[in-house]
Amino acid sequence: MRASSFILALNREVTYFERNRERILQELIEFLRIPSISTLPEHQGDVRRAAEFAAANLKAAGLENVELIEGRGNPLVYADWLKAPGKPVLLLYGHYDVQPPDPLEEWKSPPFEPEIRGGDIFARGASDDKGQTLILMKAVEYFLQERGELPVNVQFLLEGEEEVGGEHIAGYVASKPPRLKAGAAVICDTELFAPGLPTLCVGLRGIVYGELIVEGASHDLHSGVYGGVAPNPIMAIAEILTALKDRDGRILIPGFLDRVRPPSPKELEAWSRLPFDEEEYKRKEVGVTELVGEPGYSVFERTWARPTLEVHGIRGGFTGEGAKTVIPAKALAKISMRLVADQEPDEAAAQLAEAVRKAAPKGVRAEFRVIHGAAPSLVDPENPFIAAAAEALTETFGRETVFIRSGGSIPIAGLFDKHLGIPSVLMGFGLPDDNLHAPNEKFHLPNLFKGMEAVAAYFERLGREALP
């Protein structure tokens, strides 16, 4: 008894989360049971149920002005607590929609019947992003239920379209709603660099994604009769792609690299100290015999700080069993560029479109059509919101926080920056093997509770500082 009162005195939030562990787990399981798959229209009702679940949970936690913001797509869940005058305001972001679960046969337990095995909970959305969203919700709950007040002001903004482009929240944020007055956003949708290693993500790549469409003859042609004079759109795509990027991975699009801001020597030095076994990464994580990419750059630089040009899919002509000697009239490739600070999506898309036109061989019409774009984001680790987050994480995990970047894109971070002028604190508690978007998605339960502690510690620390 003496020992536990001692811990209580030191760390009230730990005992709160321990005391409420079973209830919190039940709430997570209930949240995960809702198949809120935003890409599948037949699950629209489930998506709304997930929004309603989150709203009710926030209300029960003691938040005010809980509201579903309706719009063209799925509702945004808004809630706030703004009773700490003079203290910072944080915009807490998460998403309640999930990816489709297929291929179903590869799941060891059904994707929407959460199962705890070992220290992990397995379900679609466990890590991406219901479990992580719940971390923010429960950290706030702790303060309101246990102490009656928060050390900072908070505004929740949860969306239900993260997996399908996030149009609703993008439009809402772009409208610069006067009610949103945060000094920083907290996004709980990333991962620790390694188990037990507190991690802040300070950079995200942006993206331009689109279709390369190439047309040759007015109709499919017989390769015997016309082979030798007819333009071949598939071959033209090959010629265009190899004109855009050389065999070593250097992107050749004129002007494209001009705005790339190299990482600082300090950042590079920090990356070199990250615990990283390139051989194991290559064989086990990526699953290749050889890593490729631009010569002269490390794996972290190539995946975090250098832009890419990738082809994601290609189709054209005959691809069934056996042989058909057609020269197709048309071919299509899906391609993207990942962008890094300070590249701009519109400019990059225009540069690519122009390079495609120039690289098209004679006899074909080639065009690049943008499907979507998102700006890269990069925050300064010295920014006081980031620095306080790093200190809170170090305190909670008992290890120095590492600053990393991510090669992926979280468009909302760019939109918060662009429209609200605020940085995003990417404080996530997933693990690299959480199987996001894949069968057997999981969330490591110790991280769930450690995450709540870390967010609570962050709020406390911010509440003690003089911040906007």
Place this chain on the structure above:
Amino acid sequence: MRASSFILALNREVTYFERNRERILQELIEFLRIPSISTLPEHQGDVRRAAEFAAANLKAAGLENVELIEGRGNPLVYADWLKAPGKPVLLLYGHYDVQPPDPLEEWKSPPFEPEIRGGDIFARGASDDKGQTLILMKAVEYFLQERGELPVNVQFLLEGEEEVGGEHIAGYVASKPPRLKAGAAVICDTELFAPGLPTLCVGLRGIVYGELIVEGASHDLHSGVYGGVAPNPIMAIAEILTALKDRDGRILIPGFLDRVRPPSPKELEAWSRLPFDEEEYKRKEVGVTELVGEPGYSVFERTWARPTLEVHGIRGGFTGEGAKTVIPAKALAKISMRLVADQEPDEAAAQLAEAVRKAAPKGVRAEFRVIHGAAPSLVDPENPFIAAAAEALTETFGRETVFIRSGGSIPIAGLFDKHLGIPSVLMGFGLPDDNLHAPNEKFHLPNLFKGMEAVAAYFERLGREALP
């Protein structure tokens, strides 16, 4: 009455075909009504019905030893008449199977309900190859029914797998059956260079067709997380293809062009006199804004006398609506090389496989797997069987016969050459706009009857000459 007896005296076969026109047309219609689609297993019964139709028709025409030769696939139809001792023996080839008719909705009349519109009969197989096969059958019938004997010896060998690779006849011919003793084959499956212009095809391209399979990582990867270090199999295909052929259409495979035999100056000169409007060919027939291909060669050289490397289809990664940021683990392309004399399929396939291995960028495994191959064929216009055919055509059409080549492949011609050591007389009566393998296939009826006259004239001429 006097005029018609005068014609009769001059040209008995013309009046025979005129007298029997309606019956012959009815036979063609009956033949075309059988949906003998060899690629579709559900039509196997129809394929056999077409073989039985041809056999019965040959028997009725007066041929002997009529037989269905059974084997692994569809039967061969054999029939002969060998009662002209000391006269040449001709192997008469045709095929009774047809291509599938889809897309059905583009047919103006149903593909297996033959309809005569203008001077054409529309049906699947009208030109390829039932109509043309019937030309050979009716030319023989004329002699046997009208005169009681043929001026030459004939052996029919019709197959029912031409549209699916022709394995049965290939195996049969490769076994060098002692009964096959022809000095030349006559293949009625090609076209006139222009309406009314008698044409002999003396060269066919061969082919090597296969799959290029490229594998990168052990599983699909997220392009955000791994873009920059992961090998991309689609990009690898682009790099391999552009290493095999340059932007101008020059094939770069080492050793590949070494055996190419250039056309003789005489042949080139003859091609230059063919009635040909390149502008119209480009716009109307090929349907392109620009013809492409190896610099320094004419359209005829590029399509008839130069080898090609074409990609017929490609698949890999995500190609649905919208965006998915995957780096696929695998991609596949269907590619072929058309070969010209004296290239050899096995050697060319090995050269390509080796070039693919060398062109593969790091991090991927790339392999070329052959699906099928066929040798090119080229016959000497001075060969007496060819020369006599040219004279017979000139006589029938009243215009000088032109010698052309075809860019396509008729593997059986190469097999007759390789296994039986005989040349093939490619005497066909289709037209360039017959829509082979496409909706609204047709055969021009005047060519049906002119073809019968020409084949009859050929038999007569050969019967007068001292040939093997």
